[in-house]
Amino acid sequence: MSAARRYRVLHRTVYVYSDAVTSSYGRAYLTPREFAGQQLLSHDIRVDPVPSDRSVGTDVYDNTTLYFHVTADHRRLEVTGESVVEVRRAPVAAAGQPWEQARPTHENGPLAVEFTLDLVPPEIIDEVAAYAAESFPPGRSLLAAVTELNTRIFTDFTYESGSTTVSTRVADVFAARAGVCQDFARLGIACLRSLGLAGRYVSGYLATDPPPGKERMVGVDATHAWAAVWLPDGSAEGGWLDFDPTNNQFADERYVTLAWGRDYADVPPVRGIIYTDAKESTISVSVDVAPLSA
Template sequence: MLYRCRHTTRYDYGEAVPVSHHMVHLAPRPRPGQTVHWHRLTVSPGAAVMAEVLDYFGNPVSYLAVQEPHRVLDITTQMEVTVDTPPPFDAAATPPWEAVRDEAAAVPGDRAADIVQFLFDSLLVRPLPEMTAYAAPSFPPGRPAGEAMVDLMRRIHADFTFDPMATTVATPLAEVMAKRRGVCQDFAHLLCGMLRGFGIPARYVSGYLRTLPPPGQPRLVGADMSHAWVSAWWGGGWIDLCPTNNRLADADYITLAWGRDYDDVSPVRGVIIGGYGHHLTVEVDVEPLDGDCFPA
């Protein structure tokens, strides 16, 4: 599936900001099954300094500095990517979860950095006793790792209610567990923490999810949103799991970045001088395309 995506982040400040510095995770990540045809980042007012590099996790990241007074800052990313339909995943054919746990703890050489680092606690994901207790029924002895992962994803979807008013980016997982309510970020953090609690490497993935309008209704431009899901290692590779929607990620999912949690891959973060508060507006549009439209 070929997509054209546009993501605009707008900050309206209470007073003029003379200087601001930002780190932006809004470029699509090339990976197996996802081809990036082009990407463009624009900033208004213009950035005096802009650099594009790869972060520690291999994600494209942009650093920018705006060095003129501004009351409004617009950061817009545009891209075209192709996402392939992944091959079928046979959860029953995966090794027992204990074997995956033991292999992950002893991965040798160059593969260790890519796998082992997603076993440990991170700033926003620290496995709690109540999380491990909740996940335990999905991990009986000898169960195939893929079956355990998919079952845990299904249970989170069934037991937790999507509620955008229930949490913020700072809500701790203990509160999410108690309320049984949250958003995709919370559910991805929960699944990451529960899997890591059983020795399964799990990484937090940020990106976009293609949404479909009701039958007979036009697609609403700008009505899409950022999304988050989990990529879990099952011994023979990674499988992407979306607890928010109880489905394996497929060609409807566009990957921007992955890390240990949201803090590693937040779309825009930065430091400003002045400003006296701000109002944030985000608009995302994910448009499926027919045919080749690669030239930017």
């Protein structure tokens, strides 16, 4: 188990409209998850203007979500999540079994089977399946195969900020050989699913301070995304191994997990519906992940 690291996370989203908004419904995935490797020490979400109605619940993947409804006329909406989390990651699992043995079934991994399914519209194209197969020859260990796939995506694809949108298809990213962190996570997941493996999309953050001797990593001071592959461990759920194709590494104590699902569309940080005559709007997002003394 690695040493614990504690962070204060401030995630602010500001919408500005050219005309008054009379009603705004929002849903925010801004509450970091709690699990064996991460503890949520404090948390608050502030919405300005103050909502007339708000409630907290969980989705089908047990992510915590905030629903809110602002009824006061406004031209500016600000949603700010502030959290203190402690991250203590276990060493990368051995995952020494042949990768074929990590295909979940309704007997050995009933909760993971859903994560083997392709999306609609499909993301698993022939080119993606062929690309994945290069790293997964018969009998190879799951860890070795995922390690190589992680490195190949990092090497073969170029990080280009602004080159894609949240609706960009994996096929387009594959053809352009460029994208951002969420694209590379989704590509890695499509590769896993093409082989019958379970792939999970993870949203979160990277800590802003690199450890001694390490270079500053791509994706800091912004939301980040990575992938996870299911590991059978004899239990009904198994475990998950998080890997980051954007930075060619497995997730460690610098990774703060917000939420997870099958795809980005399951866990966007903030989304909603507004009623307005405004013809124009802008959105700005700022993220700060500051280390604290544990």
